[in-house]
Amino acid sequence: MTFRIYDSATREVRDFVPLVEGKASLYVCGLTVQSEPHVGHVRSGVNFDVLQRWLRHRGYETTFIRNVTDIDDKILLKARDQGRPWYNLAYEMHRELAQAYASLNVAAPTYEPAATGHIPEMVELIAELIERGHAYPAEDGSGDVYFDVRTWSAYGELSGQKVEDMVAAEDADPRGKRDARDFALWKGRKDSEPETASWPSPWGRGRPGWHIECTAMAGKYLGDAFDIHGGGLDLRFPHHENELAQARAAGRPFSTYWMHNAWITTAGEKMSKSLGNSLTIPAVLQRFRGIELRYYLVAAHYRSHVEFSFEALEEAAVGFRRIEHFLERAAQARGTDSEPVEARVPDAFAASMDDDLGTPGAVAVLYDTVREGNRQLAAGEDPSLSVAAVVAMLDVLGLNPADPAWGSTAQDDDKAVAAVGALVAGLLEQRAAARVAKDWARADEIRDQLKAAGIDLEDTPDGPKWSLS
RNA sequence: GGUGGGUUGGCCGAGAGGCGAGGCAACGGACUGCAAAUCCGUGUACACGGGUUCAAAUCCCGUACCCACCUCCA
Structure with missing residues (x-):
């Protein structure tokens, strides 16, 4: 029996053949920590936790990297609206997310790298892409660096799209782009953005584009080639497409399999649109x-x-x-x-x-x-x-x-159960006596009384058993 | 405009040419003083219209409706 996974790049179920026998390497795009996690957000956490557990159960020595994006446009915007430092918002939401995962028994990955901790790796990768002719610094002096989609003929291979068919985003600001579909590897700092949200680079101070972090971090912890890359369905394009283009353009094979979890919707719509508290x-x-x-x-x-x-x-x-x-x-x-x-x-x-x-x-x-x-x-x-x-x-x-x-409430529970048990014992004795006397009305009355207090009673061959309902 | 996914019984939710996944609910039976719990049993479900086939929920063609992605997204 082999483990088979649906590879969303080839759109077919394929046998899982790891690069190194007996080992599995897994990279999952985690969340951007910009708001409280909702049910939809944790689905990928749970799904890929199950994957991790199954790989381990099957005997694979598994390295599982799940990143956290702790710097991006939304974090900066929300933090500004809330009148607090962006890193404080990201940190708080990161803690909330960790708590949510813990409450769902989502096991910790091997490591959880954060984007802001890997700026040098990203700068290196961007420099390499420029050197290879697949990226260019914007010519408008913005300090941006873009990936040159036109130089990468395989672009679109993951999501099965042709560059010509793609509709450029309406709000895409062409700025210094050669093509509207080029995407940012590095974003030059704007005056409206806090100084703390920028890092030095050969192209001036700025911050990383969204996609570059995952390519850089996957490479750092899993190597140029690894087994499985996962994430939510919406990440397939543009995020994963761009990750793949960056990696391959830099001469890295990247992942062998791509897995994408589907949505949880409410009222027929994805949660981000209709989310209530x-x-x-x-x-x-x-x-x-x-x-x-x-x-x-x-x-x-x-x-x-x-x-x-x-x-x-x-x-x-x-x-x-x-x-x-x-x-x-x-x-x-x-x-x-x-x-x-x-x-x-x-x-x-x-x-x-x-x-x-x-x-x-x-x-x-x-x-x-x-x-x-x-x-x-x-x-x-x-x-x-x-x-x-x-x-x-x-x-x-x-x-x-x-x-x-x-949870660690077991001890408290034990104490409470012992206390309730002592109180219930007396009632059970009375009920037992009533049943011996065939006083069913009295016996049922006691059972109803317990029921009203949130205690369920079952008569078993071994005598009555009670439990908290 | 391009790309992809969906529509399964009262409800949730699998399956992907031939024996009715499983759960929840309901009904019948066993057990019980009565219950509860548990077990056993009970369903002619695959959006619609054509077609292919000995056989279609599953393949093909068409139609309807819904959803997602096309550079913010789990």
Whole structure:
């Protein structure tokens, strides 16, 4: 079995053949830290986290670089509007993003380079492009440097477009460009911009264009050639197209595979257009646990559009709680001294994941296994193998409820549960007495009373079990 | 104008020529004092119109509607 991924450059599913056997190198375009992360923003984080986990599970020694863009037009504009330094805005939003990722159990990449920390690497690359005749300093004295699209015949290869067919942006300021489609590698500092947002370069003070950072940083940490480059679908053009052109024009092979995750939309539109505060990660986490949101995101294929709704999220959460409930019941049934069973992912699960990260099919196998485990529990059989398989699958998907990443409140919870348990015990005794006396009205009354307090009661062959609803 | 994607049962969401992914909801059954939980069972779903084929949700042609990208975007 080989791992296959849909390569959006060739538009076909291809066997994953790493450049170095046994190793995988992965570069994902992270976010521009300019506003609070919303559900759409974290999708790529979750999707590529699953990719990282699957590569590692399959035994690849994986190097995963995910950058942060901490300097760009929007950051400067927003910071100016908010009357604070641009680096303060970027830093705060970077922390918010890290928090959002943590709350969704998105594992840290190998390294998270920031654009502002790699200006020298970018300047070097730009100089090389000028030397090779693929870039030129603007002739209008602006200090800008542009990539010369006309000198790169392969331009458009990633997004399947021809330069002639492209419509130049309406707001494109031709300034010193030779062609409207040329894009900025370096932006000369303008008087309206803060001094702190500029760095020295052979072309005068300025700041990097958007695309050059990723080419420079991917090269620094992964080398001239690496395996997989990922990001959101909208990055395909222009961002990734330009990254690729820069890299190849500088003589670097760049990535072997390109992966792009699809959108999460609301009301049929991409979130950036219709975003309300209700869809930021902190806001959603007021209503759902991080693990439930992650499950919702993982249960859909990464290349499928997801129309976000709280109703769908609620449905997903209900389904996921069934998986958690199974693990709880099994743990109680098995006790704590049961023999640990080697965790192994079912073949059908692996086959699905190998097929371009088929998480929907993988989740289906997860539910099949849960059903089998529940059947075993009901029949009094040993569910250990099912439990081990479920846990192994959840680990791969980053959805294991027992993962410490889900929070440090366990101790507090334990204390609260102990306290509630002591109070509930008395009521359970009364109810048991009522049931012995066949006083069903009284027994049901106690159950309703607990229910009203947020405590669910189940009668099992081993006696009543309570849980917080 | 160019490029790409989508439309699947009450809902979410897979699949990509032939055995009905899975989840949520609903209904029936088992279990239960009644519930809950769990298990078992129940569905003639593929936007529309043609065509190819022994066989089409899947391939081809056409139509409708929706969405994305074309140098700010996860």
